[in-house]
Amino acid sequence: MTGLLLLGLGGLLFWGRVSCNRGAYPSFTDEVPFKITWPGTEVSLPTSGALYSDDDFVIMTTAEKEKYKCLLPSLAFGEEDDGKNYSGPSPYELLEPLFKRSSCSYRIESYWTYEVCHGKHIRQYHEEKETGQKMSVQEYYLGKMIQRSNSAEKVEEMEDDKAARKKEVSTKNIEGQLTPYYSMEMGNGTPCSLKQNEPRSTSILYVCHPEAKHEILSVAEVTTCEYEVVVLTPLLCAHPKYRFKSSPVNAIFCQALAGSPLRPQRLVQLDKEQEEQLKPPFGTASRGDEAAPVGEEAFTSTHKPIMVGGQAQVAVGTTHISRLTDDQLIKDFLSGSYCLQGGVGWWKYEFCYGKHVHQYHDDKEQGKNIVVVGNWNAEEHIDWAKKNVARSFQLRDDGVQKVKSVSHFYGHGDECDLTGKPRQVIVKLKCKESESPHAVTVYMMEPQTCQYILGVESPVICRILDTADEHGLLSVSA
Numbered sequence: 001m002t003g004l005l006l007l008g009l010g011g012l013l014f015w016g017r018v019s020c021n022r023g024a025y026p027s028f029t030d031e032v033p034f035k036i037t038w039p040g041t042e043v044s045l046p047t048s049g050a051l052y053s054d055d056d057f058v059i060m061t062t063a064e065k066e067k068y069k070c071l072l073p074s075l076a077f078g079e080e081d082d083g084k085n086y087s088g089p090s091p092y093e094l095l096e097p098l099f100k101r102s103s104c105s106y107r108i109e110s111y112w113t114y115e116v117c118h119g120k121h122i123r124q125y126h127e128e129k130e131t132g133q134k135m136s137v138q139e140y141y142l143g144k145m146i147q148r149s150n151s152a153e154k155v156e157e158m159e160d161d162k163a164a165r166k167k168e169v170s171t172k173n174i175e176g177q178l179t180p181y182y183s184m185e186m187g188n189g190t191p192c193s194l195k196q197n198e199p200r201s202t203s204i205l206y207v208c209h210p211e212a213k214h215e216i217l218s219v220a221e222v223t224t225c226e227y228e229v230v231v232l233t234p235l236l237c238a239h240p241k242y243r244f245k246s247s248p249v250n251a252i253f254c255q256a257l258a259g260s261p262l263r264p265q266r267l268v269q270l271d272k273e274q275e276e277q278l279k280p281p282f283g284t285a286s287r288g289d290e291a292a293p294v295g296e297e298a299f300t301s302t303h304k305p306i307m308v309g310g311q312a313q314v315a316v317g318t319t320h321i322s323r324l325t326d327d328q329l330i331k332d333f334l335s336g337s338y339c340l341q342g343g344v345g346w347w348k349y350e351f352c353y354g355k356h357v358h359q360y361h362d363d364k365e366q367g368k369n370i371v372v373v374g375n376w377n378a379e380e381h382i383d384w385a386k387k388n389v390a391r392s393f394q395l396r397d398d399g400v401q402k403v404k405s406v407s408h409f410y411g412h413g414d415e416c417d418l419t420g421k422p423r424q425v426i427v428k429l430k431c432k433e434s435e436s437p438h439a440v441t442v443y444m445m446e447p448q449t450c451q452y453i454l455g456v457e458s459p460v461i462c463r464i465l466d467t468a469d470e471h472g473l474l475s476v477s478a
Contacts, residue, residue, distance in 0.1 A: 143186025
C-alpha cells in the first residue's frame with residue numbers, strides 16, 4: 001500500500017511518499033506519543049514496552065528522494081492498572097476533609113483575586129482604597145454550593161459515588177497532558193447581566209498532585225458567566241483512577257536504504273538552525289569567575305493566552321535561574337542590577353526593580369527599538385500606595401498572616417500616541433510556589449490604553465515579600 005504522508009520531525013514538515021507493509025496505515029493520535037529515531041546501520045530494539053516485528057514497517061521517501069525503512073511499534077498505552085479492583089474511599093470521601101475544615105485557596109491575578117472556599121463558594125473580588133483610606137471591594141460570587149439537609153445530602157453523595165465507581169473517569173488536557181479529574185458543580189452565583197440575570201456557575205476540577213497544597217492552577221470563563229477552576233490536591237492521589245499516568249513514548253526506528261544518508265538532509269539542516277537559535281540571545285558576556293546575568297540565558301516560554309478579569313494576557317515567559325545563589329540573586333534584583341526579561345512574539349519586556357519597565361523589539365537591521373513603559377519614582381509610588389492596595393495578605397492554615405503580593409507604581413513612560421499622556425504601569429510581585437525553585441514567570445497586560453500591568457511570579461519572591469513595608473517597598477536585607 002502506498003500513499004503520501006505529511007511527516008513532522010522536530011518542527012520540520014515535509015511531504016514524503018510511504019509504502020506501508022501493514023494492511024492499513026498505522027493510527028496516530030495526540031494521546032499516544034511517538035518519537036522517530038535514526039539508529040544507523042544497526043538497530044538495537046527495546047526488550048520491554050512496545051514490541052516490533054520485522055515485517056511491520058513502512059518505506060518512507062522524502063521530497064529529496066531519500067529512502068528509509070521505518071519499523072513500527074505495537075502501541076504501548078502506559079500502565080494497565082486503572083483501579084478496577086479498587087475498593088477504597090470514593091473521590092468525594094477523599095476530598096471530604098478539605099470541605100469539613102472550611103479551607104480556602106486563593107489565586108491572585110493582575111486585577112482580580114479568586115477565592116475558592118472548598119465545598120462552600122467561589123468568589124472573584126478586587127480591593128481598592130478610596131479617598132479617606134476607605135476600602136472599596138468589587139466582588140462577584142462565581143458559584144455557591146446548594147445547601148441541603150444532611151440526610152438528603154448523604155443520599156445524593158452515595159448515589160453520585162456509586163455512579164462515579166461505574167463510569168469512566170473524565171480527563172482534560174492540562175498543560176499538554178490528558179489528566180483525570182473529579183468535578184464538583186457550583187451554581188447560584190451573582191446574577192449575570194449578560195445572560196438575562198441568570199446566576200453565575202462554576203465547575204471545579206480537582207486534580208491529583210502529590211506535592212500540591214490545594215492550589216488553584218487556573219481560572220477560565222469557558223462561556224459567558226460560566227467558569228472552570230482547576231485545583232491541585234494530594235487527596236485524590238490515593239485513588240488509582242485519579243493518578244496521572246504518563247504515556248510511554250513509542251519509538252519508530254528508521255534506517256537508511258542504499259544511497260541515502262543516515263538522517264534526512266533537511267532534518268540535519270534543521271538541527272543546525274535550532275542550535276543557532278538556542279545560543280544566548282541577550283548579549284555575549286564572558287563566563288569567567290563572575291556569574292553572567294540571567295538575562296543572557298535563553299528562556300522557555302508558553303503561548304497560552306488566558307482570560308483574566310476580561311483581559312487576555314498578551315505575553316507570558318518563564319526564565320529558569322540557575323547560575324546565581326539565592327542570596328546574591330535577591331540582592332542584585334532589589335538593587336536593580338539584575339533585570340528580568342520576558343515576553344513572546346514581536347515585543348519583549350525588561351523589568352529592572354526600582355528603575356524602569358521597558359518594552360522592546362530587536363531588529364537585525366535597525367537595532368533595538370525601546371518603548372519606556374514606566375520609570376520608578378519612590379515619592380510618586382508612595383502617593384499612589386496611599387490611595388491603592390500596595391500589599392495583599394493571605395491567611396495560612398496555621399493562622400499566620402503572610403504577604404502574598406505587592407504592587408508598585410511606575411510612571412512617566414514615553415508619551416502614548418493614542419492618549420497624548422505618558423505611559424504607566426503597575427508592577428505586581430507575587431509569591432508563587434513551583435517545583436522549580438528559581439522559575440520566574442513574567443506577563444504583561446494592557447487593561448486600558450497605554451496603562452499596563454506587569455506580573456512577576458516566582459518562588460524567589462516568596463522570600464522577600466515579608467520585608468514589605470506599608471507602602472509595599474521591599475528591603476534589601478532579605
